[in-house]
Amino acid sequence: MCRTGPLFSCRPAPSAPSSALLRGKKTGGNGLPGRPDRGDPPHLRKLEGDLSFFLESFKVMAIFVDAHGIFLSDITLTKTSHMEIGKFSFGIGDRFEHQGEAQLRALRKATEKGIEVTPVWNKSNREHNIVHSEPSGTRKEADAAVASLGWKGPYLVDADHINLTNVDRFIGYSDFFTLDVASCINKPAPPESVEAFRKSCALLGSRVEIPGIGEPVVVTGEMLERMAAKYLAAIQEAGRIYRHIESVKGAGNFVTEVSMDEVEAPQTPVDMLFILKMIADLGIPVQTIAPKFTGRFNKGVDYVGDAEQFAREFEQDVLVIDYAVTHFGLPANLKLSVHSGSDKFTLYPLMAGIIRKYDKGLHIKTAGTTWLEEVIGLAVAGGEALEAAKEIYIKALGRKEELCAPYADVIDIDDRRLPPAGEVAGWDSDTFASALRHIPGHPLFNPNFRQLIHVGYKIAAEMGSRYTGLLKQHREVVGNCVEENIYDRHLKRLFDL
Numbered sequence: 449m450c451r452t453g454p455l456f457s458c459r460p461a462p463s464a465p466s467s468a469l470l471r472g473k474k475t476g477g478n479g480l481p482g483r484p485d486r487g488d489p490p491h492l493r494k495l496e497g498d499l500s501f502f503l504e505s506f507k508v509m510a511i512f513v514d515a516h517g518i519f520l521s522d523i524t525l526t527k528t529s530h531m532e533i534g535k536f537s538f539g540i541g542d543r544f545e546h547q548g549e550a551q552l553r554a555l556r557k558a559t560e561k562g563i564e565v566t567p568v569w570n571k572s573n574r575e576h577n578i579v580h581s582e583p584s585g586t587r588k589e590a591d592a593a594v595a596s597l598g599w600k601g602p603y604l605v606d607a608d609h610i611n612l613t614n615v616d617r618f619i620g621y622s623d624f625f626t627l628d629v630a631s632c633i634n635k636p637a638p639p640e641s642v643e644a645f646r647k648s649c650a651l652l653g654s655r656v657e658i659p660g661i662g663e664p665v666v667v668t669g670e671m672l673e674r675m676a677a678k679y680l681a682a683i684q685e686a687g688r689i690y691r692h693i694e695s696v697k698g699a700g701n702f703v704t705e706v707s708m709d710e711v712e713a714p715q716t717p718v719d720m721l722f723i724l725k726m727i728a729d730l731g732i733p734v735q736t737i738a739p740k741f742t743g744r745f746n747k748g749v750d751y752v753g754d755a756e757q758f759a760r761e762f763e764q765d766v767l768v769i770d771y772a773v774t775h776f777g778l779p780a781n782l783k784l785s786v787h788s789g790s791d792k793f794t795l796y797p798l799m800a801g802i803i804r805k806y807d808k809g810l811h812i813k814t815a816g817t818t819w820l821e822e823v824i825g826l827a828v829a830g831g832e833a834l835e836a837a838k839e840i841y842i843k844a845l846g847r848k849e850e851l852c853a854p855y856a857d858v859i860d861i862d863d864r865r866l867p868p869a870g871e872v873a874g875w876d877s878d879t880f881a882s883a884l885r886h887i888p889g890h891p892l893f894n895p896n897f898r899q900l901i902h903v904g905y906k907i908a909a910e911m912g913s914r915y916t917g918l919l920k921q922h923r924e925v926v927g928n929c930v931e932e933n934i935y936d937r938h939l940k941r942l943f944d945l
């Protein structure tokens with residue numbers, strides 16, 4: 449999948465500093481240089497206007513020197529995407545495409561409370577394959593929900609975790625693309641690209657001071673070699689996927705995310721610095737970036753790991769992004785994307801505190817949480833619907849290996865704590881719903897039961913119209929569960945509503 453040919457190479461650093469062109473501070477929400485600080489000489493203010501014009505179509509690299517010719521800083525300005533993702537955005541996954549309105553109602557509630565959150569319908573190629581759905585369905589669902597609720601704000605449809613082999617399936621229906629290049633990490637990049645990266649990094653000097661991070665990043669040749677060995681081929685692959693989408697949709701007509709989250713080893717804030725340098729060097733106008741954070745992000749259940757360490761890394765990533773926006777010229781609205789695997793409730797207040805502290809944006813992806821609420825809703829509805837919910841669990845129990853295989857790295861089920869089929873067969877609505885609903889500390893809540901049902905959506909897909917018929921029949925009760933979950937358990941915690 450990863451080609452190693454030098455389709456794109458890093459731009460070499462200029463050989464010698466030229467005259468000052470503009471100030472390095474970018475504050476404009478449109479990614480154009482912000483107003484020069486008060487006290488800038490008049491010629492700098494003039495240049496700001498001129499460059500805004502050129503930036504419509506060109507990439508500009510500038511370096512700054514003071515009156516004595518001493519090097520101060522550098523900046524690369526990439527043409528800004530016209531389509532921009534808002535400061536806060538929430539990825540709402542919906543396997544069966546029936547909960548678009550219910551999810552949007554939850555986001556509307558947040559907007560009514562003064563927090564504008566952009567809905568992003570995300571569905572991966574893997575989900576489409578398992579459910580036998582098509583990206584056109586996700587687009588249809590999003591458009592219909594927006595029309596039905598009269599949603600006036602922006603919304604996006606995310607081709608989640610795509611690569612060159614499957615992106616074409618999504619291109620006509622998506623305006624957000626998550627370029628998944630995790631499989632290209634640790635693949636070799638062509639030597640000339642490594643050399644170009646090394647030269648490009650020469651401008652950083654030997655110590656990079658990132659405001660807010662106490663220790664400077666000490667840049668050595670060995671470190672650059674290591675970074676290139678780990679990430680350069682992956683970012684080059686992101687460049688290929690980006691250019692392919694751009695060739696079809698046109699620049700600025702979509703939002704780009706680069707994801708590397710589905711791997712074992714987390715990326716540190718220092719890794720993030722060099723990943724962003726590579727992304728900038730290849731001219732990818734990335735607006736969201738999804739690293740693998742420290743700890744386990746199991747599907748549908750809370751975070752497992754050292755939350756304090758997560759918070760430290762998350763904060764440093766935010767500061768590194770800030771630095772990269774200013775110094776590498778990446779889009780000013782670049783923000784972290786957390787592929788949460790749903791329901792990382794422990795992390796929500798930590799992330800909320802950090803983004804508030806620095807006045808930054810955030811994208812959170814959830815997917816399975818809405819599918820699980822469908823099953824809860826059916827259980828609550830009782831009768832035939834409760835029986836279908838039980839059937840999903842009982843069948844999933846019998847096919848555990850097969851269902852868990854695609855999610856091996858992101859689930860952690862203790863078999864001994866899975867309730868036996870015979871026991872679940874006798875449960876009433878309340879017992880089933882309480883075992884599944886994610887209320888930490890609830891005496892009946894069972895995270896093992898929840899994770900197994902999380903990966904069991906294939907069973908519901910196989911039930912076909914029997915399952916979707918029940919969703920339609922119990923639209924209100926299921927929709928209420930979905931809405932309450934997204935608003936009360938997710939958005940409230942994230943945005944302190």
Ligand SMILES: [Zn+2]
Binds near residue numbers: 707709710787
């Ligand atoms: Zn992901």
